[in-house]
Amino acid sequence: MTQETTKFRIAEVRVTPILISDPPLLNVQGVHQPYTPRTIIEVVTEHGAHGLGETYGDADYVRVAEAFAPDLVGAGLGVNGLYAKVLASAERVQVSDLDNRVYAEGLRGSRTLPKVCHSVVSAFEVAMLDALGHELGLPVHALLGGKVRDRVEYSGYLFYRWAEHPGPGEPSDDWGAALDPAGVVAQAQRFARDYGFTSFKLKGGVFEPAQEVAAIQALHEAFPGQPLRLDPNGAWSVPTSLEVAAALEGIAEYLEDPTSGTANMAEVAKKTSLPLATNMCVTSFDEIPPAFASNAVQVVLSDHHFWGGLRATQDLAAVCRTYGVALSMHSNTHLGISLAAMTHVGATIPDLRYACDTHRPWQTEDVITEPHTFTEGALTVSDGPGLGIELDRDSLAALHRRWLDSDVRGRDDAAAMRRVHPDWVTPQLPRW
């Protein structure tokens, strides 16, 4: 595409699929598996500077990442135009069952080859920015135009959950079950005590809406005046969404994906003053114009894994700003590399109005030497070189070994649910 004249050349690229343990968190599709796959990217420059990136680890993401990795050797650290290169690599190796059609629907919205490529780009882009930061002795935020805040706020991500996975020897923790409003409040209280979170999001779509509304109301009583959100992942019909909205006006700061699809979201939005947020019906740039034209969403939950990286997240912020739509940040199960990336880009966006989501407190494993600790519900953005993190090679090797020893190559929350409820099928939406 262009002569590579940059002074920093990539000498080595490593793609390492891993499996990380995950608690039995419930959602509309089922329950989190004991182990979920992630892909870890390392780039190393000729000068020996390292960069780290992280993305989804389902088999198709790994295949595309592995197809692209050799093409990056010898290239510079410029990140513009990466998408076209990743797409070309994916097409060259004939990732034949992936194409432009939607081939999966799920919690990440519809899955297509372009979307998988954007997610793969995100990991390489972050790794390249991290490496460039190490080359220059500059933090990633400085490579993104500079931070406008020193700390990035996160919200406590509450889940209905079981006490433990059903299988023997599967990962466990001491959180216990949370299956009713009291359990949710107890979880929030521990989150507030341990990490100082002052806003909370509850993953819904698990129980009947009345129970989930009661949980939010109980949170509101326990944490009066503090921002609360509920996200049933599109589980509700339009009328149900409106009932919930009516019950939570003045209590919730927004409802996240109450119903599925832009048209339904627009219908709900028309009849409630509660803002609607999404990470399901607006997950790529081409989904923006119809959603904004119909005023279907008032808050877009960015996710650099969806949108193609940190610069793409800034692009998304610009589009949202232009159209008067708020921006916050979505999270999927992730490790410290992505949390560092989220914090750096979050620090650069002037109009980040809501606390960002993160699954991080639920992950007990990591691949970095000093996992982040939330204080007062926020992380201080690192001013050290790159992302400000260091790879824990032993941990990476152990989690990769787990991947090699396992046949888990994707995430299937419905299958995990069937281990306990053999009749479970992924619910048709709307469920309620």
Place this chain on the structure above:
Amino acid sequence: MTQETTKFRIAEVRVTPILISDPPLLNVQGVHQPYTPRTIIEVVTEHGAHGLGETYGDADYVRVAEAFAPDLVGAGLGVNGLYAKVLASAERVQVSDLDNRVYAEGLRGSRTLPKVCHSVVSAFEVAMLDALGHELGLPVHALLGGKVRDRVEYSGYLFYRWAEHPGPGEPSDDWGAALDPAGVVAQAQRFARDYGFTSFKLKGGVFEPAQEVAAIQALHEAFPGQPLRLDPNGAWSVPTSLEVAAALEGIAEYLEDPTSGTANMAEVAKKTSLPLATNMCVTSFDEIPPAFASNAVQVVLSDHHFWGGLRATQDLAAVCRTYGVALSMHSNTHLGISLAAMTHVGATIPDLRYACDTHRPWQTEDVITEPHTFTEGALTVSDGPGLGIELDRDSLAALHRRWLDSDVRGRDDAAAMRRVHPDWVTPQLPRW
């Protein structure tokens, strides 16, 4: 706003208003003055790295730049969030006759305090990126995510013009007059010979539309198959615009601002297949949604001086990409600092489909030691540190001296016209 923890601190900021000579180029409002003001910004870091920026030099821009400059001393080189700081500085010094209302209409669209502040930001942002590039030994394009092309194409900017300014001792050149199709073609031929331009833009709105259509047709005969554009700066009514569009379909690649205002542009766009471009009805982010919703423009002509810098230009590119609107680049009278900035940012935008505009060949003066030379209608983007240019201090001093010795503090093409045609008044639009 945030603790400044960056390792590069600004030790000195200089704001230097200058006057540069300008040929008697004609447009709908009148004629270019013999001298036009620009503001040159220099930032110097504690380590002695220099950065250069350039913007409009009308009195209000200079006042805002001078208000902000001292506030920047001691700050780092992060450019995000500059706009809020410039606006605060402008408001603190009570730039009392500037406010949010439109206080001037002209070739740059409507002028408001926010727009003036964005233009001032652009110069400081470019200077800070240039300085950061010098600190790091990296080109500005690398600080913007990296170039995706090595050369940026420009179009030859044709003007109806007089042979000379009317006053004695005023700047002159050897181009001669161009007041009819033959004169326009001759100008294009010299541009093609000297610089290799392969696409041409004619500034119209000067003569009756039939004459300007004839000029484009003559260019089409002289340069068959090469891209041509006509820009009357909103001079025409909707019916006239449609007549011109009908005459130039298949000949022009786009019409630029044929008529004034988003509503009129939308009406024209509805009835022609010729794309419409603008740098008048979409000059800031808040003007985008209504224009895109009504499909009023198919090409936005970015201008980092309007939009608030190079990162804002990338933001604009993202919004345009999202909405399927093309992006190209507008130019106003500028020197080599801005041309370098335009080339760096142009090199980073993957979907820059059209050759960019530049007034540069008309400017015989510059404030850099090695003014750019177009070859094959393009400039090679510099891979040297920063913008890849060096300040010519003698030239800057001389042009500042000219400013000190003159009472020209703005640009008034109508007043310049009245020196020759005393009855001239700025035409009410539409003129035809």
